[in-house]
Amino acid sequence: MSTTAPVPETTRKDWMSDQEVRWCPGCGDYSILAAIQLALPDMGLRREEVAFVSGIGCAARFPYYMNTYGMHSIHGRAPAIATGLAMARPDLHVFVVSGDGDALSIGGNHLIHALRRNVNITILLFNNQIYGLTKGQYSPTSEVGKVTKSTPFGSIDRPFNPVSVALGAEATFVARTHDMDRKHMIEMFKRAHAHKGASIIEIYQNCNVFNDGAFGQITAKDSRDAMLVPLHHGEPIRFGNENERGVVLDRGGLRLADVADVGEDALLVHDETRDDPSIAFMLSRLAHGPYEPTPVGVFRAVERPEYGEGVNQQLAAAQDDKGPGDLHTLLRSGATWDVG
Amino acid sequence: MSDTVQDQPAAAQPAESIDRVIIRFAGDSGDGMQLTGDRFTSASALFGNDLATLPDFPAEIRAPAGTIAGVSAFQVHISDHDITTPGDAPNVLVAMNPAALHSDLYRLEKGGSLIVNTDAFSDRNLAKAGYDADPLHDGTLDGYKVYEIPMTELTKKSVEHLGVKPRDAERSKNFFALGLVSWMYTRPVEPTLEWIKTKFAKSPQVIDANTAAFKAGHAFGETAELFDHPYEIEPADHEPGTYTNITGNVALAWGLVAAGQLSGMPLFLGSYPITPASDILHELSKHKNFGVRTMQAEDEIAGVGAALGAAFGGHLAITTTSGPGVALKGETIGLAVSLELPLVVVDIQRGGPSTGLPTKTEASDLLMALYGRHGESPMPIVAASTPAGCFADAIEACRIALKYRTPVFLLSDGYLANGAEPWKLPDVESLPDISTEFATEPNGENPGGDAVHHPYVRDPDTMARAWALPGTPGLEHRVGGLEKADGSGNVSYSPENHEKMTHLRQAKIDAIARDIPDAVVEGDTDADLVVVGWGSTWGAISGGIDRVRARGRKVARIHLRHLNPLPPNLGDLLAGFDRFLVPEMNLGQLSKVLRAEFLVDARSATKVKGLPFTASEIEVAILDHMEDVR
Ligand code: SF4
Numbered sequence: 001m002s003t004t005a006p007v008p009e010t011t012r013k014d015w016m017s018d019q020e021v022r023w024c025p026g027c028g029d030y031s032i033l034a035a036i037q038l039a040l041p042d043m044g045l046r047r048e049e050v051a052f053v054s055g056i057g058c059a060a061r062f063p064y065y066m067n068t069y070g071m072h073s074i075h076g077r078a079p080a081i082a083t084g085l086a087m088a089r090p091d092l093h094v095f096v097v098s099g100d101g102d103a104l105s106i107g108g109n110h111l112i113h114a115l116r117r118n119v120n121i122t123i124l125l126f127n128n129q130i131y132g133l134t135k136g137q138y139s140p141t142s143e144v145g146k147v148t149k150s151t152p153f154g155s156i157d158r159p160f161n162p163v164s165v166a167l168g169a170e171a172t173f174v175a176r177t178h179d180m181d182r183k184h185m186i187e188m189f190k191r192a193h194a195h196k197g198a199s200i201i202e203i204y205q206n207c208n209v210f211n212d213g214a215f216g217q218i219t220a221k222d223s224r225d226a227m228l229v230p231l232h233h234g235e236p237i238r239f240g241n242e243n244e245r246g247v248v249l250d251r252g253g254l255r256l257a258d259v260a261d262v263g264e265d266a267l268l269v270h271d272e273t274r275d276d277p278s279i280a281f282m283l284s285r286l287a288h289g290p291y292e293p294t295p296v297g298v299f300r301a302v303e304r305p306e307y308g309e310g311v312n313q314q315l316a317a318a319q320d321d322k323g324p325g326d327l328h329t330l331l332r333s334g335a336t337w338d339v340g
Numbered sequence: 341m342s343d344t345v346q347d348q349p350a351a352a353q354p355a356e357s358i359d360r361v362i363i364r365f366a367g368d369s370g371d372g373m374q375l376t377g378d379r380f381t382s383a384s385a386l387f388g389n390d391l392a393t394l395p396d397f398p399a400e401i402r403a404p405a406g407t408i409a410g411v412s413a414f415q416v417h418i419s420d421h422d423i424t425t426p427g428d429a430p431n432v433l434v435a436m437n438p439a440a441l442h443s444d445l446y447r448l449e450k451g452g453s454l455i456v457n458t459d460a461f462s463d464r465n466l467a468k469a470g471y472d473a474d475p476l477h478d479g480t481l482d483g484y485k486v487y488e489i490p491m492t493e494l495t496k497k498s499v500e501h502l503g504v505k506p507r508d509a510e511r512s513k514n515f516f517a518l519g520l521v522s523w524m525y526t527r528p529v530e531p532t533l534e535w536i537k538t539k540f541a542k543s544p545q546v547i548d549a550n551t552a553a554f555k556a557g558h559a560f561g562e563t564a565e566l567f568d569h570p571y572e573i574e575p576a577d578h579e580p581g582t583y584t585n586i587t588g589n590v591a592l593a594w595g596l597v598a599a600g601q602l603s604g605m606p607l608f609l610g611s612y613p614i615t616p617a618s619d620i621l622h623e624l625s626k627h628k629n630f631g632v633r634t635m636q637a638e639d640e641i642a643g644v645g646a647a648l649g650a651a652f653g654g655h656l657a658i659t660t661t662s663g664p665g666v667a668l669k670g671e672t673i674g675l676a677v678s679l680e681l682p683l684v685v686v687d688i689q690r691g692g693p694s695t696g697l698p699t700k701t702e703a704s705d706l707l708m709a710l711y712g713r714h715g716e717s718p719m720p721i722v723a724a725s726t727p728a729g730c731f732a733d734a735i736e737a738c739r740i741a742l743k744y745r746t747p748v749f750l751l752s753d754g755y756l757a758n759g760a761e762p763w764k765l766p767d768v769e770s771l772p773d774i775s776t777e778f779a780t781e782p783n784g785e786n787p788g789g790d791a792v793h794h795p796y797v798r799d800p801d802t803m804a805r806a807w808a809l810p811g812t813p814g815l816e817h818r819v820g821g822l823e824k825a826d827g828s829g830n831v832s833y834s835p836e837n838h839e840k841m842t843h844l845r846q847a848k849i850d851a852i853a854r855d856i857p858d859a860v861v862e863g864d865t866d867a868d869l870v871v872v873g874w875g876s877t878w879g880a881i882s883g884g885i886d887r888v889r890a891r892g893r894k895v896a897r898i899h900l901r902h903l904n905p906l907p908p909n910l911g912d913l914l915a916g917f918d919r920f921l922v923p924e925m926n927l928g929q930l931s932k933v934l935r936a937e938f939l940v941d942a943r944s945a946t947k948v949k950g951l952p953f954t955a956s957e958i959e960v961a962i963l964d965h966m967e968d969v970r
Contacts (some may be wrong), residue, residue, distance in 0.1 A: 017818070018786045019830065048813045053649070056821075063818050064831060069810040071652055072820025073645075074675050080642035084649025084657070085810075087633060088608055092810055093655070110645070113638035311633055318628035325630030327601055327768045330594060334585065335531070336765070337386050339578045 007044050012037045014047065017067045023058060023297065028179035028205035029328075033065055035185035042186075043093075043193050050093045053082040055107055057099035058133050058207070059126035076107025079114035082121045087308045093193065099167055100141040101131050104160050108140075111200075115171040117307040118197040122189075125202045130211035133142040143289055148210075162202040163284040163299055166336065167277045173199035174280065174299045176227065178228075179206055180219040190264045191298060194274030197306040229286065236267035237283075239293060247286065254282045256293060272301045355526050355572040355850035360419030362427035363521060364443045365514075366435030367457075369412045372514035377414025378760075379518060379535065383527045385762050388575025389418040392879060394426035394952065395758045399615070399698045406460075406468040410562035411443045420574040423625070424879035426759065428827070428954040429501050434517055436460060436491070438469035445480075455520070457513065458494035467905035477650060477921075487566055491516050491557075496555030499549045508545075519557025526572050529558065581764040588727035589616070592686065592765065595621035595734025596875070597630050598654050602774045603733065603742055609634040610646035612665060615698040616754040617688040617720035620660045640668035648672055651681045652819075654809040656738060656780065658859055660686040663705050664695065665936035670713050673747050675821050677717040677845065678962040680796075680805045682741035682748075682776075684734075690755040691950050700950025701754035704926035705877045709749040710904055712934070718849040719901040720744070723751040727879035728763035739953045744852055747881050751903075753925070755952045756876045779808040779815055784828060793817045795829040802855075803848035808854075833885045852905050859898050859907035861916075869919040869966055872942070874900040877923050877953055884923075884958025895962055903930070911938050921945055921965045923958055 016036040023029045042048070044300045050068040054060035056075035063070030069092075073081050078096045086094045096114075103111045103125050114121065131137040132147070138152040141162065145154040177188040185203065192199035204215040218227035228338040229239045229247065238246035238259060246267040248257045259267065274280070280299040287294040363380070367373045374395055381393050394415040403410035417427035435441040437460035448454060450755045458476065466474055470848050475481060476488060495513040496506055515536075522529060533551060540546040561567055586594075600607030611621045613636065625634040635654070637643035645658040651657035654801075659669065666673075666687050676886040689705045691697025705712075709721050722742050724733040730752055737750040783806055784794030793808045793815035808815035817829060825832035826840055861870065865884055873881045888895045898913060900906065914920065914934070918944040922931040928944035935942050945951050947960035 018788060018790075018792075019818075035810065046813065047816055048811055051652075051810050063820070068816050069652075070816075070820075071647075071679070072818065072822060074671050074821055077641060077645045077672060080645030081649035081652075084610055084635070084646030084651075085653045086649075087635060087646070087652035088606070088653035088655040089810060109638055110642055113642065142912045150831075256479070283379035285829075311635075315628045315631060315633070322629040325597070325601070325627060325632075327598055327771075329881075330597060330630075331768070332582065332584065332626070332833065335382060335386055336582050336584045337388060338582050339388065339575075339580050339764075 007046055010041045010042065010047070015040045015067050016051065017065050019064045020151050021065050022061065026208040027058070028128065028207070029059060029062075030124065031179045031182060032124070032185065032203055032205060032285050033062065035146060036066075036124075038205050039170045039183070039186040039189040040050060042190060045093055048094070051085060052097055053085065054097040055102040056133070057102045057131075059097050059099040059205070061282055062097040067334060075108060076102055076105070078102070078108040079121070079123065081103040083114050083117070083119045086120050086313055090120065090308045090312060095123045098123060098125050099132075100125070100127045100129060100139045101164070104140045104162060104165065112165070112169040115169040115200060116196050118172055118304050119197055119307045120196065120309075123190045123198065123200040126205040127162055127202050128205045128207035128211055129159075129214045130207050132207045136210035140280045153190060161284055166200045166280060167281045167300060169283055170277060171200050171300065172197045172304050173301050175199070176202045176296045178204035178205070178215060178219045178296065179220070181224075188298070191301070195301060197304060205297055217291045218294050227293055229293050231270050231272070231283070231295050233270055233272045233298065235270060236264065238267060239294075245293070247283070249279070254286055255282060256286075266318055267340070272298045277300055344907070348451060349574060353569040354948065355570045358422060359573065360417065360423065361432065361525060361571065361573060362415065362417045362430045363432040363433045363434070364413055364415040364430035364444060364447065365517065366411055366413040366440035367514070368405055368439065369398060369410045370405060371412070371436045372511075373412045373414050373436070376514045376518045377416055378596040379532055380521060380534070381416050381525065381760055382585055383522065383532055383753060384416070384418045384686050385583070386531050387528055388578065389417060389420045389573055390421060390423050390576035390578065390763060391585075392423055392426045393417070393760045394755065396951070397699055406437060406439055406465050408439045408443045408469060413440070415553065418573055420576050422576065424882040425952070425955050428956045432521070433788050434521065436467050436513070436517065439676065440472055440474070441475060442469045442471060448484060450483060451485065453487065454481060455487045455489060455517070457491040457517070457901050458488045459490045489520070489560070489566070494556060494560060495553045498822050499616060501752035502545065504545060504549045509549060512549045515550040515553040516557035516560075518556040520561045522554075523558045523561030524567065524570050526570050527859060527866050549853045553960065567671070574836045578762065583764055585760050585798070586728055586731045587619075587758055587760045588724065588752055589619040589688070589758070589912045590623055591728050592724070592730035592734050592750075592752060593620045595731040596624065596658055596684075596738070597627050597632060597739035598733045598771060599774060599788070600630060600632065602771055603738065604775045605654065605656040606633045607658065608647060608650035609636070609638050609660065610643040610650070611645045611660045612637050612640045612818060614640070614662045615666050616684065616690055616757045617660045617662050617665070619757065620686065620688075640665040641672060642668040644672040644683070648676055648679070648681065648683055651683050652677070652679070656742070657682065658684045658686065660688070662688050662690050663692045665951045666705060666708060666712065673719070674713040674715065674717050677713065677719060678821050679819050679844075680745045682750050684737045684746055684750055685752050686750045686752065688757045689751060691948070697950045699754065700923050701876070702948055702950065703877070704929065705751065705755050705875070705925065706903065707932070709751060709909045716846060718846050719747055719749055719904065720849055720852055721749040721751060723875045723901060723903055724756055725875055725899060725901065727756050727759045727761050731763070731766075735771065735774065739772065742851060743776055743804060743855070744775040744802055744848060745807060746849065751875060753876050776807070778812070779806045780812065782814060794827050795819055796824055797827050798844070803844065805852060844968070850905050853908040856902045856905070858909040859896055859900060859913055861896050861913055863889065863896040864894035865896055865916075867896040868917060869895050869962065870914070870917040871895065871897040871921045871923065871958070871962060872900065872934060873904055873923055875925070877925065880953035880955050880958050881923060884962060885957025887955060887959040888962050893963070893966065900930070906937065917966055919943070921962060923947075923953055925952070925963060
């Protein structure tokens with residue numbers, strides 16, 4: 001289906017479908033949708049080569065709003081379905097849109113295996129730390145003690161940290177962004193798309209109906225500088241209103257420090273290409289929740305063979321070796337005898 | 341096959357000609373009985389006999405050695421004429437240890453030949469097999485022709501000169517048994533010797549040991565004077581053509597490869613290992629030069645999910661599994677019903693519920709295939725009835741899936757999957773074209789007046805929806821599990837629309853009845869009683885019917901390949917009979933369907949023992965129903 005004609009210039013409008021967007025007014029999903037539609041014109045893609053696959057949840061309505069190919073599938077299964085699509089059609093750019101319940105609860109198995117295989121897909125994980133579509137039960141990313149309809153006395157299970165999970169599954173590209181910073185979202189989306197293999201971006205997303213302000217302490221405009229720790233490859237990790245704080249590697253662990261105390265040279269220099277995911281993992285554990293200084297940006301971006309490519313190489317090798325399949329020969333590949 | 345003559349300088353022992361024999365090889369799971377039976381089968385197939393096999397093995401890879409639970413058996417029926425079952429009672433039982441004797445003796449026909457490996461009859465083994473006294477000496481075997489042979493010792497002796505360690509030497513004893521039985525039934529020797537060389541190519545010592553044991557067994561038969569003479573079974577009178585010996589799973593896998601070629605679409609298999617379906621995954625993963633992509637997924641759900649994703653991308657998508665896997669895949673199959681995308685779900689049925697009897701056959705998933713999804717979600721069902729037939733059935737399932745944009749169930753079972761029979765190879769040129777068309781131009785307009793693709797616009801003949809593949813410019817569209825508006829495919833919660841779409845989905849599947857062959861009455865069309873069957877009961881029903889007719893009684897039979905929709909003439913055919921017998925390896929699932937659809941007094945004959953029906957069981961069931969005064 002490939003064509004050599006130049007990719008037409010597009011604008012945000014070209015990526016918007018004719019369907020009315022039906023999230024609650026004020027939902028963070030709107031700004032994520034806008035950021036994707038703004039990022040796509042810069043990715044050099046044809047509309048027909050893009051497919052969005054989603055599961056179930058508020059976020060999962062996303063494909064209906066994109067003027068691309070799309071499938072709104074079933075709860076938790078989008079990474080598996082997208083794996084098949086990406087394997088079958090390496091010419092496509094496959095995005096998965098998922099939420100915290102979809103990706104980390106019912107679909108946890110598919111998520112980690114898609115990452116492990118390094119399938120060529122881009123996973124957008126909208127994390128709002130709540131079940132929205134089913135009207136407000138705690139999710140696998142909700143904080144301990146969360147009082148919801150299904151946990152009137154507070155939840156007692158410990159939450160997943162999506163970035164830690166992704167790194168644990170040895171994802172080759174892991175990033176975090178949030179719905180209050182369009183520029184940062186667009187940058188992350190473009191980086192993720194440019195990555196060969198599986199990429200996952202955790203997006204802190206505000207559910208203003210069931211979990212309003214879950215990330216307010218760190219994403220609000222006036223607290224961002226003090227509470228978000230931007231990761232830039234090759235640069236010392238520092239943050240703060242005056243950039244006065246930083247991250248240091250100390251006795252095998254990471255801790256926050258005042259630059260004035262430790263000196264600039266003591267700061268950890270971020271290396272997203274480090275093959276060993278340990279430091280990226282430590283970074284993902286820096287904050288215990290969205291109320292402490294929290295890293296955002298690309299945690300990890302390493303190169304590893306992409307799954308679908310491996311599949312196709314085996315196919316090509318088999319054809320080189322045996323020639324294209326011939327049915328007549330196949331049927332006679334076991335012992336045969338003739339009856340005259 | 342002149343080897344027979346060369347290897348048989350049996351001037352003193354002219355072979356006696358017989359028309360058929362049923363042999364059962366039984367031993368411990370570690371004794372290589374499946375390999376032995378399989379090899380005997382292949383040699384017989386190459387010789388030109390008709391045959392049917394029944395591998396019968398435990399779920400455990402190695403159950404405790406020497407116990408009844410660890411017995412693994414392989415029954416093969418070979419003949420000089422057409423046969424349809426692996427036979428009721430074996431004429432020959434090869435028992436490699438006391439447990440095999442204890443578990444399988446009851447199957448042996450009265451007066452049948454029993455070949456026992458006496459070396460295995462130690463006190464310890466007898467106790468493990470649950471014998472209080474040695475059956476070789478307490479009269480248990482009275483009335484059988486017993487051949488007591490110290491196979492282990494003879495095998496060890498035969499390989500002594502090769503320097504094989506005694507423990508390794510013992511492993512070759514199944515080849516001694518194979519050599520002996522090959523002599524008894526004048527099987528050609530060369531193909532087996534050749535096969536040993538290829539099969540064990542990695543270890544020259546194993547080749548030598550197995551060859552020596554095989555030859556020793558063969559020579560033993562000739563010289564030991566235990567046996568009066570060998571037997572001969574002439575090649576069957578098969579139609580002219582080229583034949584191969586094939587199991588149901590391999591035939592099914594090849595049928596899928598063929599369907600890929602015949603549709604011009606790349607084949608995609610998403611699967612998770614499960615008994616007894618895994619061999620299809622194994623087989624398909626070999627054929628990458630046909631452009632076949634196989635994915636061993638993280639679970640059953642991902643297997644069908646990946647297949648559905650590939651279907652969306654325009655591949656011929658397959659998922660293979662057994663009952664427990666179908667249960668897990670149910671939600672995704674429902675999505676395929678809603679998306680109206682082609683997908684073939686292969687269910688190699690086994691004993692259930694739950695893990696049930698993983699290695700034993702049953703055909704109890706019919707109602708799950710028909711109804712095992714939430715909501716109104718109709719699906720066509722094709723059922724295989726013979727091992728070789730799985731080839732054409734796989735193509736048929738793919739044809740329906742592609743033409744009508746629907747998931748299709750292909751039902752097989754453990755008996756067909758592992759059972760083998762000679763297959764006359766079809767002419768590749770004669771196979772059907774099952775290619776389908778994809779949308780290339782917009783077929784609708786959106787409210788803004790732009791030309792767009794409406795995925796739920798239907799073909800007036802087939803009611804299949806328009807299918808535009810990702811990558812097609814201008815036809816970008818979204819599908820999903822939410823109810824869709826007729827035509828445009830946009831999300832719709834309208835009550836009228838949902839009712840309409842529910843009926844449309846049903847009507848599309850129902851209308852496939854126009855595109856499948858009529859059901860056929862075989863046997864005595866003027867009989868009172870008709871036997872209606874489906875699936876692997878075909879062989880046993882054929883045998884049972886023949887016996888009833890040989891008694892001068894009239895009986896007819898109808899065997900169904902399409903279970904949804906049913907053949908359009910089935911109701912009319914049934915109306916011509918008074919009595920209906922439905923033999924099934926379940927508690928009466930098809931009979932329920934026939935009662936519901938046609939208001940006939942369908943009577944069940946059921947068997948859920950993990951084993952196929954025998955012809956005599958069918959014969960008895962037919963006669964019982966005939967005698968029954970209502
Ligand atoms: S429930 Fe929450 S997440 Fe869902 S649309 Fe409304 S605000 Fe957004």
